[in-house]
Amino acid sequence: MDFLKILKSFEEFVYEALTWVILLPRTLVRTLLHPDRMTAYAAHELARTDDARFSDAVSPPLLLILCVLLAHLFDLGVRAQVPDTSGSLASVILASEETLLLYRTITFGVWALAGAAYVLMRARQPVNRDSLRQPFYEQCYLVSPFALLLSISVSLLLMPQSWANLTSACVTLTVLAWFWVAQAAWFRRRVRLSWWRCFGAAAIVLAVGGTVNLVVGYLLAHTAAGAIASP
Template sequence: MDFMKIIESLDEALYTVMGWLVFYPLTLWRALVHPLAMMAYAEREVSDTPEDQYDDAIRPPLFLFLSLLISHGLETLIAGRNALLTSNRGLEALVDTDLALLALRLVLFSLFALLMSVFMLRRQGLKLTHSNLRRPFYGQCFTTAPLALMAGIATLLPILDVSHGRMAGALLGFFTAGWYLAVQSLWFSTRLGIGRFAGFRQAAAAIMVAVSLFTAIAVVIGLSAR
């Protein structure tokens, strides 16, 4: 009986992993081309029963994790082992495995999804509860994932032994930042029923707070190693 349960678990795990090969690129394309529609889709699917949720896409938090996993894999392939993994000083010593580094990056990039969601709930005058926060947070994961993936690729392009690699990295970085800011501006504008410029101000404020927290955590980890 135990052996059969293991076989059944393996069957489900294999199908799930192989399904990612199909649904990850589809989800990434939809998130890049139709980000607002995907955010609305994520919020609608939260209300469905667990077995019916996200039947034609990757679940939002998993989508973010897989994007970071791909970025991490590319970094390992191109740049080699991250310096954080070999440091034994301060808080850096806690990041001693690839899984720990992935977990740290997942937390750091999730700050963007979290701050956007909290700002939205506050502007809507809604109470900050788990159920209210989950909807926008899941939607934000669909835009944070491409942000994390493209930002990771942008930092790797200058390392490649190709002509204009540094320029290509800078251009991709600017495009990524502009895409993310534009999407969030439209999201705030549409959801709050305000003008585009007002939506831009809301998005810029939330992004600045997220970037500040992101940087503060990175600085704390770096300073602790001195």
């Protein structure tokens, strides 16, 4: 009986994974072209009580995880150099593919969490596990292509070729502009602020997420791996 349950679970996983071949690129393209529609779609699907939620798209958190995974595979294929982090906490994270993927997912999730928390505070709503879910899911749709393209641009930046550096700069500027405008439009729909305040709020979210990641990255790179084990 246990063996049959394992086979059934494996069957469901294989089918789900194969549907990603169609749903993943379609969800990404729809998000890039119509980010406001996709955030509204996330809110609509979360309100459903049946089992058919997100049946025609990849769910927002899963999309973020898959985008991080795709960016990681791209990084493995093109990276020419790896930063020297020997002896630091960063080396512990980089030593395992699982922890590295988890770390990258969380780092990009910081932007989604910052956007969700900001809109709740702006609307004077409580910030808790339940209230964060809907805006966080909506934010995950916006953060996913941002995570994929920004990670690819960083990987290109580590390549020695001049064309790679130029491409990295163009991709970075493009995805930052897209994310900034998409965030501003989302704030406009959620909290009904003026456009200039929405763009200011989007800039704050970008700055908060970037600052948190820079600080955490600096601490990981400059903290000895044995420090956390010391009494």
